Amino acid sequence: MSLAVELRDVSFAYHGGPPVLEGVDLAVGLGEFVAIAGPNGGGKTTLLRVVLGLEQPTSGSASLFCEPAARCSRRSAIAYLAQRAQAGGEAPVTVREVVSAGRLAAGPLFGQLRRSDRVIVDEAIARVGLTASAARPLRTLSGGMQQRAFIAKALAAKPELLVLDEPTTGVDAASQESLAELLAELHGELGVTILYVSHEFGAVEKFVQRVVLVRGGIVFDGAPHELPGLWHDPSHSHA
Amino acid sequence: MLDLEFMRLAFAVGAIVGVLAPAVGFFLVQRRQSLVGDGIGHVAFAGVAAGYLLHISPVLTALVASVLGAVAIELLRTRGRAAGDQALAIVFYTGIALGVVLVSSAGALNVNLFQYLFGSILTVTRGDLVLVAALGGVALIALAASYRALVSVTLDEEAARVQGLPVAALNVLVAIMAATTVALSMRIVGILLVAALMVLPVIAAGRVAWSMFSTLVIAVGIGLVSVLVGLTTSYYADLPPGGTIVLFAAGSFLLCSVVDAVRRRS
Numbered sequence A: 001m002s003l004a005v006e007l008r009d010v011s012f013a014y015h016g017g018p019p020v021l022e023g024v025d026l027a028v029g030l031g032e033f034v035a036i037a038g039p040n041g042g043g044k045t046t047l048l049r050v051v052l053g054l055e056q057p058t059s060g061s062a063s064l065f066c067e068p069a070a071r072c073s074r075r076s077a078i079a080y081l082a083q084r085a086q087a088g089g090e091a092p093v094t095v096r097e098v099v100s101a102g103r104l105a106a107g108p109l110f111g112q113l114r115r116s117d118r119v120i121v122d123e124a125i126a127r128v129g130l131t132a133s134a135a136r137p138l139r140t141l142s143g144g145m146q147q148r149a150f151i152a153k154a155l156a157a158k159p160e161l162l163v164l165d166e167p168t169t170g171v172d173a174a175s176q177e178s179l180a181e182l183l184a185e186l187h188g189e190l191g192v193t194i195l196y197v198s199h200e201f202g203a204v205e206k207f208v209q210r211v212v213l214v215r216g217g218i219v220f221d222g223a224p225h226e227l228p229g230l231w232h233d234p235s236h237s238h239a
Numbered sequence B: 001m002l003d004l005e006f007m008r009l010a011f012a013v014g015a016i017v018g019v020l021a022p023a024v025g026f027f028l029v030q031r032r033q034s035l036v037g038d039g040i041g042h043v044a045f046a047g048v049a050a051g052y053l054l055h056i057s058p059v060l061t062a063l064v065a066s067v068l069g070a071v072a073i074e075l076l077r078t079r080g081r082a083a084g085d086q087a088l089a090i091v092f093y094t095g096i097a098l099g100v101v102l103v104s105s106a107g108a109l110n111v112n113l114f115q116y117l118f119g120s121i122l123t124v125t126r127g128d129l130v131l132v133a134a135l136g137g138v139a140l141i142a143l144a145a146s147y148r149a150l151v152s153v154t155l156d157e158e159a160a161r162v163q164g165l166p167v168a169a170l171n172v173l174v175a176i177m178a179a180t181t182v183a184l185s186m187r188i189v190g191i192l193l194v195a196a197l198m199v200l201p202v203i204a205a206g207r208v209a210w211s212m213f214s215t216l217v218i219a220v221g222i223g224l225v226s227v228l229v230g231l232t233t234s235y236y237a238d239l240p241p242g243g244t245i246v247l248f249a250a251g252s253f254l255l256c257s258v259v260d261a262v263r264r265r266s
């Protein structure tokens, strides 16, 4: 099986700080749907950042699509939704503008967005149920609706690897449910590899094949039903 | 007024600058780097002084100095572990100090230095117009072509990096365009006021705009109108052009704020 993500004996500490991750081995095959859970401060976000090549491991190695993560040549195939994503900039930015930015790496980098890309952008907006608000400035939407716009931005990239860091924070139950179904669809029909960090992954539990618990390292890696009872609430910080 | 050759030149250069300055300033304001233009302006001052000293066109030397200063600010910000405003401060003060030293060794403290500091409509030459049109045209085309990529970096630099956009190169591109704008605008609005024309129209536009793109378009409109009205006023009322233009730009901020306030009420 070809690997989308591979970490080998990765340790990581933020500049001069204590170790955040130690001895992490993780291999995610193309087309896998992996949920990542663990307590606050456990290192989930850090793990994703190392995977994406945004942070260099202190020791060990990180690869993306079998290339060193920091120098991966297939970046346009990756979409990343950061935890608590926010639109930078001072000007009012519309939902459609945010989502179009997600389409950038796939379409032409310079010049106009192609018609086919605009269709994809509109589809992504429809997927998250924001069609009626597409022209509205983001700052006039509720927090949950903004979060859905960022999800649409990630979807618009039509990624092969989709990395979502707590995408459903502030998103209501119905939208969580529809996001879960959407992810299952992307995974099932298009074979998209998905890394999904969440505390409340109840909604995706029935779709994921694999759960990884992160707490300074990987403390569990297996099928959801194998989870020790103790961990059934994955936000649990108990050892 | 337009029978006069120097006024025609001033209007032509002014129109280009009026479009270019807010268009480039747009990206600086979005990145919360509104004062970068000012920092570059101070480095441009050192460039002007060097021009006097070496007896070459101060616009050219200012252009070179601005580009170096702008790239230095960008590198200090991204590589040098200096916070944005610290990088700016380092370059800002080095520029002005160097300028003062160079100017006095060129014995130019008395001459027409004033026109570079505050702008002048009497001194725009045909050569200036050619330079401004050529470089301004290139900068505008580069800006239009990279608009979407620049917006993407502005919205989320990290997501753009993950997607493989050349983020560092795009940031340097903005820095170089800002430097070019400063050097080109210098003749009309002057080193001390050039940054205002890059920033005020954008802030004003942000009050009334409804999207990123509309902010840019409105800002360019405000910039252009401020320059044209400002030049006309400065001609008839015999006022310094730079100050007059910037006052109109500042007035547009007031106007947009009022429009915004009225709209919110209703």
Ligand SMILES: Nc1ncnc2c1ncn2[C@@H]1O[C@H](COP(=O)(O)OP(=O)(O)OP(=O)(O)O)[C@@H](O)[C@H]1O
Pocket: A014, A015, A017, A020, A038, A039, A040, A041, A042, A043, A044, A045, A046, A047, A083
């Ligand atoms: N930029 C940073 N600089 C220094 N330390 C950091 C930084 N970001 C995170 N840390 C530290 O690294 C550890 C892991 O943080 P991380 O954000 O990866 O946890 P997490 O599992 O994503 O938590 P949460 O559930 O709250 O999102 C924490 O102890 C945190 O204090």
Ligand SMILES: [Mg+2]
Pocket: A044, A045, A046, A083, A165
């Ligand atoms: Mg986190």
